[in-house]
Amino acid sequence: MSVKYIRSILLILISIFSVMVNGASKNSTKVLTFTAIPDQDQSQLRLRFQQVADYLSAELGVQVNYIAVKSYAAAIGAFRNNQVQLAWFGGLSGVRARQLVPGSRAIAQGIEDREFKSYFIAHHSTGLSRSDSFPQGIAGKTFTFGSKGSTSGRLMPEYYIRQQWQRSPQQLFSAVGFSGDHSLTINQVQAGAYQVGAVNYQVWQSMLAAGKIDLSKVSVIWQTPQYTDYQWSIRAGLDSEYGAGFSDKIQSVLLQMSDPQLLKQFPRSGFIAAANEDYQAIKETAIALDLLQP
């Protein structure tokens, strides 16, 4: 009796479970899905990128969906597992994603992304002020990066810190945090929770323009040298699925994007062609910091 009982329970469990596990289901109508790394103001992500999805749908003649993700890693995972075929990545996340998906390539970057930079920002109580050379005074302070996987909020700032002192941030600062995104880095330094932080210069400028920054509390003390950052990446094999030349078509549609309303969502003044080789320096930096396997 007991064996039967257990068996029937198991059967019920298995049937419940198999209903829940919804395996990979391919839709009959072809849908292109894209995502973007959640680098700032997550509540606005859907608002921002739905417009881009609508634009791409209209221009490509294929239904394009946008999916919001919660972390940089989730964006890379979605790209890797073919849950999205196109993604707006940062420098580091793009390098990571393309390493995991053979044949994938960077196709477009913002005009600003050729000359991207990070700002080091400091709370006024530190007494630090803007300088052209690396701010030596930040040693021993509390410091916050952005997301652990961010290029402008983690990779490049950490690279310049290590280059300056040949020591890790954990050894150098009295506390090192990872706020999660750039807006939060600014808010936390502004409130004095952290004394110094590293932040994407674009996010700083747009928050400044929106009046969300009190310059008497927090200010930029240094800007890093320039590096290459964000880009659109696509997976390999889109041509065989959507028809020959489809990847090129996506690229040209992205490059032709000129509606200020759309460009504001990134925020970029326009897009230019990009290639994997543009991100070689980022890749080498990431390997040097053990943030990427060679």
Added chain:
Amino acid sequence: MALFSGKSDGLKLRNFSLLLVVIGLLASVFADVKIHASEPWAHLGTMLQGLFSPSTSDPQQLAIDLFYTLSFALLGVSLAVVVGLLLSLLYRYPIVRFCCAFFRAIHELFWALLFMQLFGLSASTAVLAIAIPYACTFARVYHDIYQHAPIKLAQLPELADSKFSHFLYVLLPQVWPQMRSYLRYRFECGVRTSAVLGFVGLPTIGFHLESAFKQGDYSYAGALLLAFFLLIASIKYWLKIYLLPLYIAIALWFLPTSEFTNSSDNIWRFFSVDIWPAVIQSGELSVLEKLSAYGQWLSSLIVQQGLPGIISTLLLSLMALAGTYLLCIILAPLLSSMRHQWLANGIGQCLLLVMRSTPEYILAFVLLLLLGPSMLPAVIALAIHNSGLISYLLQRDIDGLQLDTQPTERGSFGAFLYQIMPNIYPKFISLLMYRAEIILRESAILGVLGVTTLGFYIDSAFEDLRFDRALALLVITALLNVLVDQLSRKLQLCFNDQGIRVRSKD
């Protein structure tokens, strides 16, 4: 242990409590608990203003969030209780006990991150992330409850041949009320866990709560928190065991269909490639060479991340444990004196609800603004959450106490000292020991404070897509938990003749 061999029960408990506090204080000497001066008042002002004027532009989304939060919790806990019941019958076998302690040790968030690699952001990920650690907890607690049944198998030799009959006709009727009450409590925990799963992207209320806090949209955060508190407070009114099948059916029917699912190739790749370090993946190596390469890789990982992680995790947990103890001791007489006046009692209950239901992550986030980055916000956040829970559970025990009100005035501090405290203290210490394991797990998710616990490194590994590291660190965390669990069992066994809940003896 010499320390606990004192003559009276009270002495042993006193020594143990003192030890707990002293160790906590000692830990704070070695740990970073500095307060960094900041100017949080402007930001805190906006935050409080927002939290106390809750509003949402999208009530429909809020309702959906709450519904999914509940659905995942219901399904996860229901699955867990069935599996946990089966496991509890086998819990006397060391291997089952080991596996349970091992799987329990891994935080639900990390289960979710693991299953996300397999099933994507789907309902199965959420349900399994709740079900697995909960099943292991059910196994242990139900086993403990059986141990306390007044009529034991040994007293009924005629049933010795039929363990199942004994279970069904003798054991179950005795312990059913306790099991049911624990199940009910576990549902509440399940709802909280389910909410926290939103932090990694599952569509529960935590998803928007975290975003709202991060973006400084505090009115929305206030609305979400308020809705969440009301949901938890209302559980006892609608959660009837006989209605469970109905609820489960509804939850199954309306489960979200996921935008992110995964193919079997990806699942296979996860097990065959992702979780192994690159050093052992080149084809030419023999098995022995692979083993030694893995050993080298593992030892360098342990030196760089494992050991520092273990040290901070233990320091943080010990301080949080001492903090929880102290906060409970302060709360107990306060709550007790408030009980006899309905308004004060209501305020007390609300306080406990807020304390135990606010996710630690949110508490730590607010405290970070006040105190700056160190272990201190983490310690306080853990202490607030856990003392809220323990005090809530103790309140239920106090309700069950039959007090004769003779020598002292009812509701007075004297009555508390004379009657209530001595009655609940053993149970209190026992609960505290039980939470110790949970504090150890929870310390894992406070990496945002820059506290380099094991959880910080695990989170970094997932963020860097280094599943080889993540898995190795998860195993280390789990083994640490097994060790701590063994230790706390040993400590508890020292007390077992004093009416403290006896851990499963073999």
